Amino acid sequence: MSIAIEPGAGAPAATAPQAGAIKVTMILSGAVFTLMMVFGLIMRAAQGQWIELDPALFYQILTAHGAGMVGTAALSGAAILWYFSGRHVVLTAGIFWAFLCLFLLGVVLILGAIFIGGFGGAWTFLFPLPALSGGAWEAGAAAAFMLGYVAIGVGFLLYYLELGRQIHARYGSLVRALGWNLILGREDDNPPPPTIVAAAAVTIFNSIGIILGAAVLIASLVHLLVPGFEVNALLAKNLIYFFGHVFINASIYMAVTAVYEILPEYTGRPWKSNRVFALAWNAVLIFVMAVYWHHLLQDVVMPPWMLVVGQLVSYFSGIPLIAVTAFSTFLYVRGSKMTWDLTSSLLVLSVAGWSVGSIPASIDGMISVNKVMHNTMWVPGHFHTYLLLGEVAMAFGFMAWLVRGKTISEMGTLDRAAFGTYLAGAAGFVTVFLFSGAASIPRRWAVHYEEWLTHDRIGTVFSVLVVLATLVFVVRFVTRLGRNED
Amino acid sequence: MKMMGLTVLAIAEAVALRGGTIESPIQHVLVQMPLLALAGMVGVHELRIRQYWAIPFLLLALTTFLFWMLPRNVDWALTPAGELAKYISLPLLLGLPLRLCWPRLGPILRGFLKANALSMLGVLGFLYTHAPIRICNSYLVSAQQDLGFAFLYLAAALACLWALPVLFGYPRWLPDAAAGCIKCGA
Ligand code: HEM
Numbered sequence: 001m002s003i004a005i006e007p008g009a010g011a012p013a014a015t016a017p018q019a020g021a022i023k024v025t026m027i028l029s030g031a032v033f034t035l036m037m038v039f040g041l042i043m044r045a046a047q048g049q050w051i052e053l054d055p056a057l058f059y060q061i062l063t064a065h066g067a068g069m070v071g072t073a074a075l076s077g078a079a080i081l082w083y084f085s086g087r088h089v090v091l092t093a094g095i096f097w098a099f100l101c102l103f104l105l106g107v108v109l110i111l112g113a114i115f116i117g118g119f120g121g122a123w124t125f126l127f128p129l130p131a132l133s134g135g136a137w138e139a140g141a142a143a144a145f146m147l148g149y150v151a152i153g154v155g156f157l158l159y160y161l162e163l164g165r166q167i168h169a170r171y172g173s174l175v176r177a178l179g180w181n182l183i184l185g186r187e188d189d190n191p192p193p194p195t196i197v198a199a200a201a202v203t204i205f206n207s208i209g210i211i212l213g214a215a216v217l218i219a220s221l222v223h224l225l226v227p228g229f230e231v232n233a234l235l236a237k238n239l240i241y242f243f244g245h246v247f248i249n250a251s252i253y254m255a256v257t258a259v260y261e262i263l264p265e266y267t268g269r270p271w272k273s274n275r276v277f278a279l280a281w282n283a284v285l286i287f288v289m290a291v292y293w294h295h296l297l298q299d300v301v302m303p304p305w306m307l308v309v310g311q312l313v314s315y316f317s318g319i320p321l322i323a324v325t326a327f328s329t330f331l332y333v334r335g336s337k338m339t340w341d342l343t344s345s346l347l348v349l350s351v352a353g354w355s356v357g358s359i360p361a362s363i364d365g366m367i368s369v370n371k372v373m374h375n376t377m378w379v380p381g382h383f384h385t386y387l388l389l390g391e392v393a394m395a396f397g398f399m400a401w402l403v404r405g406k407t408i409s410e411m412g413t414l415d416r417a418a419f420g421t422y423l424a425g426a427a428g429f430v431t432v433f434l435f436s437g438a439a440s441i442p443r444r445w446a447v448h449y450e451e452w453l454t455h456d457r458i459g460t461v462f463s464v465l466v467v468l469a470t471l472v473f474v475v476r477f478v479t480r481l482g483r484n485e486d
Numbered sequence: 487m488k489m490m491g492l493t494v495l496a497i498a499e500a501v502a503l504r505g506g507t508i509e510s511p512i513q514h515v516l517v518q519m520p521l522l523a524l525a526g527m528v529g530v531h532e533l534r535i536r537q538y539w540a541i542p543f544l545l546l547a548l549t550t551f552l553f554w555m556l557p558r559n560v561d562w563a564l565t566p567a568g569e570l571a572k573y574i575s576l577p578l579l580l581g582l583p584l585r586l587c588w589p590r591l592g593p594i595l596r597g598f599l600k601a602n603a604l605s606m607l608g609v610l611g612f613l614y615t616h617a618p619i620r621i622c623n624s625y626l627v628s629a630q631q632d633l634g635f636a637f638l639y640l641a642a643a644l645a646c647l648w649a650l651p652v653l654f655g656y657p658r659w660l661p662d663a664a665a666g667c668i669k670c671g672a
C-alpha cells in the first residue's frame with residue numbers, strides 16, 4: 001500500500017497499523033450495517049402497511065435497529081480511529097482484540113434480550129421503562145440488555161485507556177495532544193497531527209460518557225433486580241442522554257479521521273493541524289458534553305438555564321468543527337485534480353452529509369421548534385442524515401480504501417451505479433423523514449394512520465435503494481479482500 | 487520506621503473515631519474505614535512482591551472491599567464481633583494486599599479499576615441519595631442521603647485527581663510520583 005503522506009512531523013514512532021484486526025472489524029460492521037438496514041426497511045414497510053408486522057415485534061426491531069446501528073457506528077468509527085492512530089503511536093493489538101470480544105459479547109446479550117427475551121424498550125433504555133414492560137418482557141430480558149451495554153462499555157473503556165495511555169506516552173500530556181501549544185502560539189517541535197487531536201478529544205469525552213453511562217446502567221440494574229431501590233428519574237434521564245448523545249457523536253468524530261488521513265492521497269496536500277483546527281476540536285470537546293440538554297427541552301422540571309445552554313450550545317456545537325472540516329475539504333478538493341473513485345466520492349459525500357445533517361439538528365435544538373418537533377419524524381430525519389450520509393459513508397469510504405490497492409483510477413460502472421444509488425436513496429429517505437416531521441407525524445409509532453401512508457411508502461422505496469447500494473459496497477469489499485490477501 | 491509510625495497513627499485515629507461512627511455513616515464509611523485500609527497500605531509501603539502474587543492479592547483486596555460495601559455488613563460493623571472483624575480485615579485483607587499488588591498491575595488494569603471505582607461511587611450516590619428506604623438500619627435516612635452526596639463529591643475529587651496528570655502532564659515537583667503510581671484513569 002503506498003501511502004503518499006507523511007504521518008505527522010517528527011520521526012513516526014508507529015509500526016504498521018493493525019490491518020488484520022481492522023479488516024475483520026470492518027467485515028463485521030458491513031454485515032451488521034446491512035442487516036440493520038434491512039430491519040429499518042422492514043419497519044418502514046410495516047409503517048406503510050405493505051407488510052404485516054406485530055407491533056410487539058416492531059418495537060423489538062426498533063430496539064435492535066437503534067442499538068445495533070449506534071453500536072456498529074461506534075465500532076466502525078473505533079476501528080478507523082485505531083487504524084490511523086496506529087500511524088502515529090504504537091498501540092497494543094491485544095487490547096483491540098479484547099475490545100472486539102467484549103463488543104461481540106455485548107451484541108449476543110443484546111440480541112438475546114430482544115429476540116429471545118422480547119425486550120422492546122428502545123436503545124435509550126430510559127428509566128423506568130425497562131422495569132415497566134406491562135408483561136411484554138421479564139426483568140431478566142431488560143437486565144440482559146443492560147448487561148450487554150455494560151460489556152460494550154467495558155470494551156470501549158479498555159480501548160480508550162490504551163489510546164489515551166499511548167498518546168500520553170508520546171505527547172507527554174493530553175492537552176498537548178489536543179494542540180494547546182498551537183492554540184497558545186507556543187513552540188512545538190512535534191505538533192499533534194489531526195488524527196491525534198481527534199483521538200485525544202474523543203478519548204476524553206467518551207471516557208467521561210462511559211463512566212457516567214456505567215453508573216446509570218448499574219443503578220438501573222439494581223432498581224430492576226431489587227425494586228425497593230428507587231432512582232431519581234430526572235437524574236437518570238440526564239445521565240442517559242448525556243451518555244447517548246456523547247456516544248453517538250463520538251462515532252462520527254472517530255470516523256472523520258478517515259477523511260483527514262485518506263483525502264490527502266487524492267489532493268496531494270497533507271492535512272495538517274493548525275490553530276483554527278485545534279480550537280475547533282477543543283470547542284467540540286466542551287460542546288459535545290454541554291449540548292445534551294437539547295434532549296430534555298420538554299422536561300419542564302429542568303432548570304431553565306440548562307435548557308437555554310442546551311439551545312445556545314446546539315448552534316455552536318457542530319459548527320466549529322464541521323465548518324473547519326467542510327471548509328478545508330472544499331478548499332483541498334477545489335484546488336487539486338481529484339480522481340473520483342469510490343473512496344474519495346464517499347468521503348467527500350460524508351463531509352457534505354454530516355454538514356447538511358447538522359442544520360435540521362440545530363433547528364430542532366431551538367426550544368420553540370422543539371415544542372412542536374420533539375417526538376416527530378423530524379428527529380430520525382436529522383440523525384439519519386448525518387449518520388447514513390455521514391458516519392456510514394465514512395465507514396464505507398474507508399472500506400473501499402482498504403481494498404483499493406496502489407493505483408487510483410476513476411470509478412467503474414458498477415461503483416458509479418452503487419454510489420449514485422446510495423446517494424439518491426439516502427437523500428430521498430431522509431428527506432421523506434423530514435417532510436413527515438414537518439407534517440407532525442410522530443416517531444416511534446408502529447401503526448400509522450391512513451393519511452401518513454404515502455410518506456411511509458415513498459420512504460420505503462428509497463430505503464430499498466440504500467440497502468441495494470450497501471450490499472454492493474459490502475460484497476465488493478469482502479471479495480476484494482480475498483483477492484488482496486495473497 | 488516513619489511508615490510504622492504512620493500506620494500506628496492511622497489506626498489510632500480510626501479507633502478515636504469510634505464514637506463518630508455510631509452517629510454518622512460518613513465518618514464510618516468514608517473516614518474510619520479508609521483510614522484502616524490506609525494503615526495497611528503504609529505499613530507495607532516499602533515491600534515488594536513477586537509478579538505471580540499480584541492477581542491473588544488483587545482478588546483478595548477486591549473481595550474484602552465488596553464485603554464491606556454491602557450495607558448490612560456496615561450495620562454489622564457496629565456490633566462487637568463486626569467491629570473486631572473490621573479492625574483486622576480492612577488493614578490486613580484490603581490495604582495490605584492492594585498496596586502490594588498495585589505496582590505489579592498493568593496500566594490498563596489500573597486505569598480500569600480507577601474508572602470502575604468512579605462509576606461505582608456514582609452508583610452508590612445514585613442509590614443513597616434517593617432510596618425511599620433505610621439501607622442501613624443503624625443510621626437515619628437523612629444521614630444516608632448525606633452519605634450519598636459524599637460519595638458523589640468523592641467521585642468528583644478522585645476524577646480530578648486522576649485525570650489532571652493525564653491531561654496536563656506530571657507536575658515536575660513530584661519526580662518519583664510518576665514511577666510509583668502511574669495515573670491512567672482518563
Ligand atoms: C436503509 C437504511 C435505514 C433505514 C431504512 C432506517 C429506518 C429506520 C426507521 C423506520 C426507524 C424508526 C422511525 C420511527 O421512529 O418511526 C429508524 C430509527 C432509528 N435509526 Fe434507522 N434506518 C436506516 C439506517 C440507519 C443508520 C445507518 C443508523 C445509524 C448509524 C440508524 C439509526 C437509527 C436510530 C438510532 C433510530 C432510533 C431508534 C429509536 O427511536 O429508538 N438508522 N430507522
Ligand SMILES: [Cu+2]
Pocket residue numbers: 245291292294295
Ligand atoms: Cu444530542
